[in-house]
Amino acid sequence: xxxVWSASEAAPDRLENEDHVFRFGPLVGVLDxxxxxxxxxxxxxxxxxxxxxxxxxRIGLAVAARPAATLMSSLAAAILAVRADHGDDCDxxxxxxxxxxxCLLRDGGDHVDYLVLCDSPLVLDVGGAVRVISDDRLDxxxxxxxxxxxxxxxxxxxxxxxxxxxxxxxxxxxxxxxYWVAATDPDAAYHAVTGTLPLTGAGAVRRAVLLTDxxxxxxxxxxxxxxxxxxxxVSRDGPDALVxxxxxxxxxxxxxxxxxxxxxxxxxxxxRFR
Ligand SMILES: [Zn+2]
Numbered sequence: 001x002x003x004v005w006s007a008s009e010a011a012p013d014r015l016e017n018e019d020h021v022f023r024f025g026p027l028v029g030v031l032d033x034x035x036x037x038x039x040x041x042x043x044x045x046x047x048x049x050x051x052x053x054x055x056x057x058r059i060g061l062a063v064a065a066r067p068a069a070t071l072m073s074s075l076a077a078a079i080l081a082v083r084a085d086h087g088d089d090c091d092x093x094x095x096x097x098x099x100x101x102x103c104l105l106r107d108g109g110d111h112v113d114y115l116v117l118c119d120s121p122l123v124l125d126v127g128g129a130v131r132v133i134s135d136d137r138l139d140x141x142x143x144x145x146x147x148x149x150x151x152x153x154x155x156x157x158x159x160x161x162x163x164x165x166x167x168x169x170x171x172x173x174x175x176x177x178x179y180w181v182a183a184t185d186p187d188a189a190y191h192a193v194t195g196t197l198p199l200t201g202a203g204a205v206r207r208a209v210l211l212t213d214x215x216x217x218x219x220x221x222x223x224x225x226x227x228x229x230x231x232x233x234v235s236r237d238g239p240d241a242l243v244x245x246x247x248x249x250x251x252x253x254x255x256x257x258x259x260x261x262x263x264x265x266x267x268x269x270x271x272r273f274r
Pocket of ligand 1: 043044045046047086090
């Protein structure tokens with residue numbers, strides 16, 4: 001039996017939460033819609049918040065329709081269904097089309113299935129040992145972009161620099177040697193990190209925490225604690241406690257780190273198995 005608690009909060013300086021958390025029976029998921037930088041075109045009349053709501057609903061329907069299918073094939077079916085939801089007013093080949101990271105966990109009774117696409121990690125307590133399931137291709141692609149950026153003529157204009165970075169990031173989306181994310185190409189689902197783990201025996205999954213990067217930054221950027229510490233905080237004080245810690249850290253260190261985006265939407269889901 002799986003018990004689930006969650007917290008999902010928009011960045012304090014933004015109106016809409018582009019993260020989305022859902023539970024449909026045995027399936028729990030977290031999506032993080034990619035924010036569109038001001039002044040960038042997307043070819044879509046709907047936007048990231050619409051995209052994550054529709055993708056979540058379509059994933060739920062796909063899993064309900066074919067419970068025995070893999071999470072990969074259900075995600076592929078969902079991405080395809082959302083293409084149709086966009087309607088004729090959207091250009092689905094536009095490089096800025098709405099996209100989202102995906103983190104899914106399904107309770108299969110004696111095992112769990114998981115799927116991670118792009119940077120929304122899954123932290124697991126497996127028989128007392130901590131395991132982190134993550135997809136680091138976006139980080140790798142961004143590191144490569146920084147190297148490329150160093151070879152092009154410098155510009156003092158931060159707007160030009162930022163526009164160039166967004167353009168190159170869009171070029172790498174859903175390409176071999178780039179990174180993969182849910183958008184309009186169902187093939188992206190087959191590039192996700194997936195697996196199955198037991199819910200019985202010595203190596204059983206006891207706890208799982210699904211995160212968007214607005215919450216995993218507690219470990220990855222702010223170094224407030226390690227993954228084991230994150231699992232313990234969320235188990236002891238609840239998902240809200242992690243979001244509060246991240247908000248406080250953003251406030252304290254945002255200026256010093258000069259993050260372009262000082263806050264981010266943050267989502268935490270705790271699952272416990274008995
Ligand atoms: Zn659209």
